[in-house]
Amino acid sequence: MNEIVKVRELRxxxxxxxxxxxxTFSVPRGATVxxxxxxxxxxxxxxxxxxxxxxxxxxxxxxxxxxPWQDEIEVKKRVGVLHERPxxxxxxxxxxxxxxxxxxxxxxxxEVQRVAGLVGIRDMLDFKVKNLSRGYLQRLGLSxxxxxxxxxxxxxxxxxNLDPYARVEILRLIKTLKEDLGVTVMISSHIIPExxxxxxxxxxxxNGRVADYGPISELALKYGVTATYLVxxxxxxxxxRELLSLSYVLGVxxxxxxxxxxxxxxxxxxxxxxxxxxxxxxxVSSFRLVGSELGEIYEKIFTKKS
Numbered sequence: 001m002n003e004i005v006k007v008r009e010l011r012x013x014x015x016x017x018x019x020x021x022x023x024t025f026s027v028p029r030g031a032t033v034x035x036x037x038x039x040x041x042x043x044x045x046x047x048x049x050x051x052x053x054x055x056x057x058x059x060x061x062x063x064x065x066x067x068p069w070q071d072e073i074e075v076k077k078r079v080g081v082l083h084e085r086p087x088x089x090x091x092x093x094x095x096x097x098x099x100x101x102x103x104x105x106x107x108x109x110x111e112v113q114r115v116a117g118l119v120g121i122r123d124m125l126d127f128k129v130k131n132l133s134r135g136y137l138q139r140l141g142l143s144x145x146x147x148x149x150x151x152x153x154x155x156x157x158x159x160x161n162l163d164p165y166a167r168v169e170i171l172r173l174i175k176t177l178k179e180d181l182g183v184t185v186m187i188s189s190h191i192i193p194e195x196x197x198x199x200x201x202x203x204x205x206x207n208g209r210v211a212d213y214g215p216i217s218e219l220a221l222k223y224g225v226t227a228t229y230l231v232x233x234x235x236x237x238x239x240x241r242e243l244l245s246l247s248y249v250l251g252v253x254x255x256x257x258x259x260x261x262x263x264x265x266x267x268x269x270x271x272x273x274x275x276x277x278x279x280x281x282x283x284v285s286s287f288r289l290v291g292s293e294l295g296e297i298y299e300k301i302f303t304k305k306s
Contacts, residue, residue, distance in 0.1 A: 002028060002030075003027065003028055003029070004029045004064055004152060005062070005186075006062040007024060007062075008060040010049065010060075011057045011058035012045050012049060012056050019042050019208055020045055020059075021209050022209060023209060025203045025210050025213040027152075027201070028184075030184055031184055031201040031215075032199045032200050032201065034189065034198075035187065035203050036189060036190070037205040038206060041190075041205045041208070042208040043205060044084060044188065050075075050154060051081050052068035052075055063075045063152070064078050077148065078152060079150050079151070079153075080147070081145055081154040082154070082156060082158055083141075084157040084160060088140070090130040091129070091130065093127065093129075094124050094125050094140060095112060097129070097144070098112040098147075099112050101147055102147055105148050107147060112125070115147055116143055118143065119139040119173060119177075120173070121139050134162050135165075138158055138162065139173070142158075142174075151183060152184045152186070153177075153186070154186050154188075155185065155186065156188045157188055158174065159189065159191065171194060171195075174198060192294050192295045192298050199216060200215060200216055200217070201214065202214070202219060211302060216294065216297070219297050219301075220297060221265055221289075223301065225265045225293055225296035226250060227289055228260060228261070228289070229287055229289055230258060230261075231258070231275060231286075232257065232258050232284065232286045232287070233259065233282045233285065234283035236257045236282075238282060239282040240259055246274075248271065249263055250262040272287075275287050
């Protein structure tokens with residue numbers, strides 16, 4: 001696993017208050033990571049340390065092999081960030097903000113056009129900030145984070161204070177950017193259901209400690225929560241009937257020869273063995289674990305750790 005972020009025993013105090021108490025985790029290249037935990041758990045502090053805005057009190061932090069505090073410039077060349085509550089001059093035009101930020105990083109107006117196009121605000125370059133909706137303010141923030149084509153995006157509560165429609169649109173945009181650009185993404189959030197369709201890796205943090213982290217598929221099996229498999233088979237309908245007769249299969253959905261199968265996580269290995277054994281009978285070309293219920297994992301982890 002190619003880890004681009006490594007954090008070991010990270011500690012950060014605000015006066016006498018310990019915001020981070022020995023947090024340990026890693027982030028693999030190419031993942032979409034959910035940094036998940038309740039408000040006040042240490043998510044924002046973690047992101048600020050990763051980008052070099054805060055100095056830690058202890059522990060080891062490496063981003064692309066650099067210490068963000070000692071090598072802030074090297075890290076910022078490869079990392080884009082959207083802060084939780086970005087502030088912009090209300091009377092400034094979108095293109096002025098993007099042009100200023102681009103020139104600070106050594107780019108010209110071609111970069112302005114590129115990032116504006118990526119997030120769908122090219123037609124709004126002449127708009128003033130005060131005339132943008134909350135959703136489009138977040139798109140502006142994303143475009144700023146994308147200047148310089150970063151390898152890692154750190155997004156702190158990117159759907160905070162948005163209406164339901166705007167939240168869905170921003171999450172879809174993040175997913176599209178991930179697929180099109182191949183960028184690694186870390187999304188900080190306390191809203192678990194929103195991230196289950198986006199993230200494939202999770203870090204669960206509470207009270208400044210990381211309770212667990214890793215690929216969501218592995219966490220689903222570890223904690224025995226509902227696991228979702230994608231099964232491609234030429235005899236998909238017949239296979240669906242067979243699977244529905246099994247007590248540990250919770251549901252089967254057929255989509256154009258592809259089955260989405262929900263399985264009790266504690267019996268996922270049994271399901272995998274069964275599918276492997278009947279491959280020839282039902283002409284199964286592939287099957288893989290594609291997701292799980294983040295909310296269930298969250299509850300299991302924090303119930304176990306509390």
